Amino acid sequence: MTATGASGSVAARGRPGGGPWWWARRRSAVLDVLLAVVSMVECMAEGIPFAHSTGVPVAAGMLLGFVVGPVLLVRRRWPVVVVLVSIAVMPAQMGVLLSMVGLYTLAASDVPRRIIGLLAGMTVVGTLVTTFLTMRQDVTAQPEFHLPVWFVTLMALAVxxxxxxxxxxxxxxxxxxxxxxxxxRERADGLERELSLLADRAEERAEWARNEERTRIAREMHDVVAHRVSLMVVHAAALQAVALKDPEKASRNAALVGDMGRQALTELREMLGVLRTAEGAAARGPAGSDEPERLAAVASRVSRKAAGGAAEGVASDAAAHGASAGGAEPEGEGPRLAELGELVELSRAAGMAVEFSVLGDGDGDDGRRDAGEEAAAAGDDGPRYAARVEQTVYRVVQEALTNVHKHAPGARARVRLAHRAGEVAVQVENGPSERGATDAGLPSGGNGLVGMRERVTALGGVFVSGPTEAGGFRVSAVVPAPVESAA
Incomplete structure (x- = not known):
């Protein structure tokens, strides 16, 4: 509202018709011009009897009407001015249309109610006085009519x-x-904006979930396929070295390489299948809300098959050497700590000297178990943690052993698993390569340590890696892990 009582909502609504000056629409300007012309004609006509009654020239009365009537042009901008002008010309008995249109515009504007009431009361009083004096003058001019004062007052008030x-x-x-x-309208616009923001946020959350699941699948495939392919390369090198000297051992290594290759191809085929499905869903329509769940399910299947495949590989290799490895199927989604012994046996079968030890039982007991007790310590009689915790620890050991195969062939490795109160710790350390080679020549994307760190820190744990003073490498991780149940 302006200082003179103009409505601020008119300007706020904009000018859809491109009206001039303060008019929001051209039709509003045309209407006000017509009203102003009619009011001017009315005031000029009423100015003639006013000039006769007051003895002023008729031209002066008409000039007054000519000036007062067009005030309606500013009724939308300054309604208070229009009403005040109509009150001012009431003694001249002109401006009936000006007064009525001005009062309507004033009441419909955003002017405070007390101002509307004050100006409306002044209009009523002005009309009452003017009508009372006019009627008294008419009654006085005609002596045959004897109207009481109260009747004249009542009629003036009614008018x-x-x-x-x-x-x-x-x-x-x-x-x-x-x-x-x-x-x-403002509420609808606000709701529309809120819905748009919610839709954008939902799309961002869906995109974030898809990216998270793709990252998770990529991490799983890196841990699983890279480990298996690295072992395949190691076995192939051993096969080449003993092909002529020990045909029986070469045959066992060839069979093991074939099993690992088939398992890796199966996992890759499943991965490519789900990615094609995701691309097809994106091409058919907007991002589906079930894509993250589908990707997570595939990642879980890949993890379970990877753990099961590792158990089968260890069992076949142990049978070839006349030993029993115990390849039990994992429970839950992904590998568990119970399969660490099998994972170590898989690396031993590839020719790596691995020492595996387990400390503690999750109840504060830090007694160390020797190598003969390692299978039972990491098996079903040990403490059980959440599936994500056990899977994370398993993947850390798996990737660390893969890095030893890649970058320190022939080096001795030590795997230590410690059950503590409220947490589980693991450390994988290897010495320098005994063959004098520092790298097996296997391709590496440089994402192994990054993936291990992401896994551990996602659970609120601590991950540390770096070279040792002896020329080897050490990977350590501590993961918060309240014990779920004991077998």
Missing amino acids: GLVLTAPPVLWGLYVGARRRLVESL
């Missing part, structure tokens, strides 16, 4: 209310309805 109340009440109703519509 004042008839000329004032309808435009004020109608203006109040239109203003309230207009404000209600504006409020509903």
Whole structure:
């Protein structure tokens, strides 16, 4: 609202029709011009009897009407001015249309109610006084009519209310309805913006979930396939070395390489299948809400098959050497700590000297178990943790052993698993390569340590890696892990 009582909502609604000056629409400007012309004609016509009654020239009365009538042009911008002008010309008995239209515009605007009531009351009083004096003058001019004063007062009051109340009440109703519509429009716009923001956030969350699941699958495939392919390369090198000297051992290594290759191809085929499915769903329509769940399910299947495949490989290699490795199927999604012994046996079968030891039982017992007890310590009689915790520890050991195969062929490795109160710790350390080679020539993407760190820190654990003073490498991880149940 301006200082003169103009409505601020008119300007806020904009100018859809491109109206001039303060008009929001061209049709509003045309309407006000027509009203101003009619009011000017009315005021000029009423100025003639006013000039006769007061003895002024007729031209002066018409000039007054010519000046007062067009004030309606500013009724939308300054409604208070229009009403004040109509009150000012009431003694001249002109401006009926000016007064009624001005009161309606004032009541429909955003002017405070007390100002509307004050100006409406002044209009009623002005009309009452003017009508009372006019009627008394007419009665006095005709002695045969004897009207009491109270009747003249009542008639003047009725005329004042008839000329004032309808435009004020109608203006109040239109203003309230207009404000209600504006409020509903603003609320609808706000809800539309909120829905748009929610849709954008939902899309961002879906995209984030898809990226997280893709990263998880990539990490799983790196841990599983890279480990198996690295062992395949090691076995192939051993096969080449003993092919002529020990045909029986070469045959066992060839069979093991074939099993590992088939398992790796199966996992890769499943991975490519789910990625094609995801691309097809994206091409058919908007991002589906079930894609993260589908990717997670495939990642879980890959993890379970990887653990099961590792157990089968260890069992076949142990049978070839006349030993029993105990390849039990894992419980839950992904590998568990119970399969660490099998993972170590798989690396031993590839020619690596690995020492595996387990400390503690999860109840504060830090007694160390020797190599003869390692299978039982890491098996079903040990403490059980959440599936994510056991899978993380398993993957850390798996990737660390893979790195030993890649970068320190022939080096001795030591795997230590410690059950502590509320946490589980693992350390994989290897010495320098005994063959004098520092790298087996296997391709590496440089993501192994990054993936291990991501896994551990995602569970609130601590991951440390780096070279040792003896020229080897050490990987350590501590993961918070409350014990779920004991077998």
